[in-house]
Amino acid sequence: MTLGVPPTCNTLTFASRPHVVSCASVVGPKEDKGPLSGSFDIVASSDAVDESSWEKAERTLLLSSISHCLSKVQVDPKEVEALLAGDLLNQIISSGYAAREFDAPYFGLYGACSTFVEALILGAVFVDGGYRDPVLCASSSHHYSAERQFRMPTEFAAQRPPQSQWTVTGAGSVLLAATPGPGAEELGVVITSATPGRVVDYDVTDPYDMGSAMAPAAVDTMAAHFRDTNRSPGDYDLILTGDLGRVGHALALDLASGIGLNLEESRFLDTGLLIYSEDQGVDSGGSGCACSAVVFCGHIWRLMMKREAQTALLVGTGAIHSPVACKQGESIPGLAHAILFEVDDRDREE
């Protein structure tokens, strides 16, 4: 497989430019101690959120982000016409149990850490095509529920290798609609195109090295996006992968350069590197479905609303990592989906 040259044009264009009507980000205490502190809507007082299990805590964070996303723009949950959500837990139970609290039709998704962007792409298709409006796209992750499921319960105190990433505890939700709507307090960010990705396997077998497993897929999807749109990385203010971490980000830069895709380091960022500082003990950086979700719904969305970035390509990256498959000698394939946000000044009354 040659990176970035899939046989079909994989980029979808949304002529109606679905509106990001509302965003909400909810995080745990550790995330709010990082460089993006202050950009999140809600900070939980503890990782347990007063629940009796990490799994229930994660669900509570997800429910909290959905409720806050709707209440920010005074949208009644009963008006929502579809809930697209997924998470890292087996049977995506955070999403399934959260969906139980809503009347909206529920589409469960699994794209590992690319799930947030997968939900946004399908949500944008629903809104742009006039099938469902408004729709809620959400995802969550939790450090302690993920460690227990994918590697070791943290009580085991296994040593973390330097290439490992720290799963973000939190949840992000986005409400997409055909029009900004009367309840919207803030207007102005739209989705104009998206490039869903294919599964790319570079034969990574280290279950701690998710960054290297995902980097080839990220480059593949970015290259396909620029090929399809006849644009170059310099055309966008921000290109954000989520979440490659330090190891994966460096590898992505190398791989991209190798196929002639020149990503400027100043505008090619990674949500896994943005969310924590190096002194927070997170090794290669942040990860998890919530990583790109809370960084977009917090920091990036605010940057765009302040017009400090007019365009942002968010490249959700996932590793199809299964502990069972690893034990059976399988490699860990990667997957990346890209979505383009633009500031929509047409709606700005200035």
Added chain:
Amino acid sequence: MTLGVPPTCNTLTFASRPHVVSCASVVGPKEDKGPLSGSFDIVASSDAVDESSWEKAERTLLLSSISHCLSKVQVDPKEVEALLAGDLLNQIISSGYAAREFDAPYFGLYGACSTFVEALILGAVFVDGGYRDPVLCASSSHHYSAERQFRMPTEFAAQRPPQSQWTVTGAGSVLLAATPGPGAEELGVVITSATPGRVVDYDVTDPYDMGSAMAPAAVDTMAAHFRDTNRSPGDYDLILTGDLGRVGHALALDLASGIGLNLEESRFLDTGLLIYSEDQGVDSGGSGCACSAVVFCGHIWRLMMKREAQTALLVGTGAIHSPVACKQGESIPGLAHAILFEVDDRDREE
């Protein structure tokens, strides 16, 4: 929650009537010993399919169904513009690893046993809206991989209670396209509408009783479908749930009758009851993502092609069953998505 009265109209209408261009069903030996023997495209010689694990066997069945679906109508895999797939395994690895073999953008889905219909609904949206064409919708399950993951490895020889269901070993794939296409050897079945469902929880806590967990959701979605379309069950030749089994099917009839939805037993069938005979030791009947997939891609599709059924409403039913959540005292919510197939005589050259 009152069954069948969600606040929004949840039924999507596909004006362009996406075509079911090809279907393929692959099953294990046990499935071919049931009443639908002869309706499947490929029968594996053993449940292990010469693979070293049940998980790898399941993936092989899924790949086989996808390849056969495409080759039946001479469609090159490189022409496929999206692969929508899911299965029951953690991280939906059957689908993720199968997708690695294709260049098409991959959307991973999880709706438990409703996943096949979830994939078809999203696929129909892609085709109808002109976003992707053609698209491949697929799902798989395997008795032995599912038992090991959700309950006990079969080597443990745990006794099965009578309400338990037997996960179907197999995979089904459907190719949807805007036009029947020059390669299509058989023409004539289209998708005209769909009703995605909400999560419904009737507080079932028995991890063996999936039928009772799913039946309320099935009735909820069917009632919403008939409310939205202003039709009644008598308007369709077949209404198929997949897969409630004996216990769930009886409960669904009762619940439906209780809200004034009169399902005639002669045309209200369940794929979990169709696929096995009572003497096959499957207790309440078949289940698994593959159950509705192989029964539709095999038996139902053939019935429609022979014009023995003009309309079929397929109601994919899933139980959001998580062993972890069960141990934490949670109930098992259900979810059901409905999709309407119709014979399209306009394309029939007779």
